[in-house]
Amino acid sequence: MKLTEEMLSALPDARGHFGAYGGRFVSETLMDSLMTLEKEYLRLKKDPDFQKAFDEDLAHYVGRPSPLYFAERLTRETGGAQIWLKREDLNHTGAHKVNNTIGQALLASFLGKKRVIAETGAGQHGVATATVCARLGLECHVFMGAEDVKRQSLNVYRMKLLGAQVHAVQSGTKTLKDAMNDAMRDWVSNVDETFYIIGTVAGPHPYPLLVRDFQSVIGRETRAQAMAQAGKLPDALVACVGGGSNAIGMFYPFLTDESVQMYGVEAGGLGIDSGQHAAPLCAGRPGVLHGNRTYLMEDENGQIASTHSVSAGLDYPGVGPEHSWLKDIGRAHYVSVTDDEALDGFRKLTRVEGIMPALETAHAVAYAMKLAPTMDKDQMIVINISGRGDKDIHTIAQLDGIEA
Amino acid sequence: MSRIEGVLKTLKGQGRKALIPYITAGDPHPDLTVELMHTLVDAGADIIELGVPFSDPMADGPIIQQACERALVHGTSLRQVIAMIKQFRTSNDTTPVVLMGYLNPMEAMGYETFADAAADAGVDGILTVDLPPEEADEVAPLFTARDLDAIFLLAPTTTDERIRSISEHSSGYVYYVSFKGITGAGKINVDEVAAKVAHIHEITALPVGVGFGIRDAETAAAIGRVSDGVIVGSVLVDTIARNQADSDQLKRALTDLLHPMREALDGLAS
Numbered sequence: 192m193k194l195t196e197e198m199l200s201a202l203p204d205a206r207g208h209f210g211a212y213g214g215r216f217v218s219e220t221l222m223d224s225l226m227t228l229e230k231e232y233l234r235l236k237k238d239p240d241f242q243k244a245f246d247e248d249l250a251h252y253v254g255r256p257s258p259l260y261f262a263e264r265l266t267r268e269t270g271g272a273q274i275w276l277k278r279e280d281l282n283h284t285g286a287h288k289v290n291n292t293i294g295q296a297l298l299a300s301f302l303g304k305k306r307v308i309a310e311t312g313a314g315q316h317g318v319a320t321a322t323v324c325a326r327l328g329l330e331c332h333v334f335m336g337a338e339d340v341k342r343q344s345l346n347v348y349r350m351k352l353l354g355a356q357v358h359a360v361q362s363g364t365k366t367l368k369d370a371m372n373d374a375m376r377d378w379v380s381n382v383d384e385t386f387y388i389i390g391t392v393a394g395p396h397p398y399p400l401l402v403r404d405f406q407s408v409i410g411r412e413t414r415a416q417a418m419a420q421a422g423k424l425p426d427a428l429v430a431c432v433g434g435g436s437n438a439i440g441m442f443y444p445f446l447t448d449e450s451v452q453m454y455g456v457e458a459g460g461l462g463i464d465s466g467q468h469a470a471p472l473c474a475g476r477p478g479v480l481h482g483n484r485t486y487l488m489e490d491e492n493g494q495i496a497s498t499h500s501v502s503a504g505l506d507y508p509g510v511g512p513e514h515s516w517l518k519d520i521g522r523a524h525y526v527s528v529t530d531d532e533a534l535d536g537f538r539k540l541t542r543v544e545g546i547m548p549a550l551e552t553a554h555a556v557a558y559a560m561k562l563a564p565t566m567d568k569d570q571m572i573v574i575n576i577s578g579r580g581d582k583d584i585h586t587i588a589q590l591d592g593i594e595a
Numbered sequence: 596m597s598r599i600e601g602v603l604k605t606l607k608g609q610g611r612k613a614l615i616p617y618i619t620a621g622d623p624h625p626d627l628t629v630e631l632m633h634t635l636v637d638a639g640a641d642i643i644e645l646g647v648p649f650s651d652p653m654a655d656g657p658i659i660q661q662a663c664e665r666a667l668v669h670g671t672s673l674r675q676v677i678a679m680i681k682q683f684r685t686s687n688d689t690t691p692v693v694l695m696g697y698l699n700p701m702e703a704m705g706y707e708t709f710a711d712a713a714a715d716a717g718v719d720g721i722l723t724v725d726l727p728p729e730e731a732d733e734v735a736p737l738f739t740a741r742d743l744d745a746i747f748l749l750a751p752t753t754t755d756e757r758i759r760s761i762s763e764h765s766s767g768y769v770y771y772v773s774f775k776g777i778t779g780a781g782k783i784n785v786d787e788v789a790a791k792v793a794h795i796h797e798i799t800a801l802p803v804g805v806g807f808g809i810r811d812a813e814t815a816a817a818i819g820r821v822s823d824g825v826i827v828g829s830v831l832v833d834t835i836a837r838n839q840a841d842s843d844q845l846k847r848a849l850t851d852l853l854h855p856m857r858e859a860l861d862g863l864a865s
Contacts, residue, residue: 493703
């Protein structure tokens with residue numbers, strides 16, 4: 192399907208649907224808040240003061256634009272297409288997550304909410320939320336699966352230093368989905384005074400819309416930088432997909448450019464056939480969780496399946512509804528790489544470019560290393576380097592049998 | 596007239612209030628659920644809300660979350676829950692049963708298959724926590740066509756406009772969530788509930804059941820005084836958790852809890 196600006200501007204529709212996906216599947220208590228948020232956001236989206244505040248924060252607080260960097264040595268070693276890196280890892284707090292938390296915290300301020308909650312997997316979104324809350328003087332509560340609290344202890348401490356309260360979630364699988372459940376429970380209990388900053392491009396409408404809008408700065412910059420530095424649009428974009436916020440931010444501004452191929456890389460864990468993965472778009476089916484209809488990992492009875500990934504940030508059984516739609520219409524390709532391949536990607540980028548990516552990001556690196564040799568030397572791949580890898584050093588060291 | 600409507604009409608005629616207990620199907624064991632349903636009826640239940648266990652019950656507090664986990668350990672599926680109701684119906688065809696749960700198990704089963712099976716088993720109403728009427732346009736007509744009552748939630752945050760439109764989509768009764776929070780949180784404010792329910796009664800003729808925070812005869816009576824019925828969940832589920840090792844003791848404990856609520860509610864009529 193050829194997408195046009197007109198088609199894209201009609202999505203999501205008035206009820207928050209992207210084709211069959213998205214929507215607003217929440218208990219009644221939250222409906223009024225979501226409808227107010229939608230109304231206010233649609234108003235502020237057109238408000239020059241709001242947009243100016245957002246742009247200035249991105250420039251002076253986050254440090255945007257982030258560079259588009261030609262990875263010459265990685266390109267040479269991989270062979271095939273030129274590999275370029277969009278350096279979201281250089282943002283303040285070290286990942287793309289802050290683009291969205293700046294936007295949503297501004298919304299919270301405009302709505303007069305003093306208390307902020309967030310869920311987090313790897314801790315990057317939690318850190319980015321705690322950061323903007325520290326800056327704006329907002330009370331901050333971060334929900335994080337107890338399992339993830341263990342494997343991302345550095346980020347837990349960062350959040351605490353920033354003044355956030357970190358709630359270790361003991362229910363269910365003790366990972367990101369359970370953190371999101373508990374964040375929703377907190378929200379319903381404190382709905383009047385609380386703003387929920389959702390970290391990924393999923394959840395009930397209008398969250399997939401506003402997260403996509405705030406993250407689209409990634410793709411807009413990449414588009415302009417590619418034209419300025421390479422004199423053309425990229426031939427392929429590669430981004431990792433957990434919930435899919437960095438990927439949608441990279442893809443969205445290119446959706447009407449037919450020549451640009453898009454690859455969302457899911458966590459293949461121990462391999463799709465093992466069942467131990469977190470790849471709903473590659474191996475799941477549509478269902479309803481966390482307020483939206485989207486591809487999910489579930490059993491035959493509709494119970495949500497447990498997931499596995501070496502990277503906490505991709506360890507989630509659902510995905511943003513716009514990705515589900517892009518998959519169905521064939522505009523973006525969704526693929527997976529295993530834990531081992533991602534670790535190879537991590538080591539490769541670290542050793543040949545001196546850039547240590549997050550384990551989430553390493554999935555995109557690993558796939559790009561497979562893709563590049565299938566393409567011509569004059570073609571161009573952009574990998575979204577969504578975050579830096581400092582937080583994962585413990586995990587890597589453990590895998591290497593080193594006490595770090 | 597649906598079984599739910601009939602029961603609520605009869606109660607109203609008698610000046611009595613509905614006692615609507617909730618338990619999670621499959622908790623503590625699937626083999627026990629039908630027996631427990633009969634126990635609830637014997638202890639005074641007018642309608643039973645039977646929970647369908649879900650892996651991610653976002654609107655529920657720890658007590659019902661753990662009930663879901665206990666039920667899921669035994670693999671309790673939506674199909675099995677429907678089969679339990681079919682079995683219950685072999686010896687009870689008067690007490691309405693409402694299936695209460697989350698959307699995804701129904702979606703996974705297929706809406707039409709689910710609606711057929713539910714109607715065939717003798718289910719009377721469906722309450723889907725994460726399905727507001729705005730998203731129900733595919734599934735609601737399937738329920739209506741099979742005389743299954745669609746029961747929707749109203750909350751303290753629900754605007755008048757929504758009370759109106761939600762009531763138009765509802766049949767049987769509407770379920771008023773007494774406070775902003777999750778099940779089992781227990782911070783009910785009787786005066787606030789009274790004011791809101793009176794307001795809901797001005798907008799819709801449907802009976803209003805009130806749930807969340809009703810834990811004993813005293814709160815049941817206080818809420819029964821201002822509504823058409825009380826829904827009692829977490830306190831029963833907690834009782835199941837504490838007595839799961841001995842089924843006879845469990846039935847006695849449930850009866851000891853529910854019976855005083857029945858008496859307190861009926862005390863309002865005299």
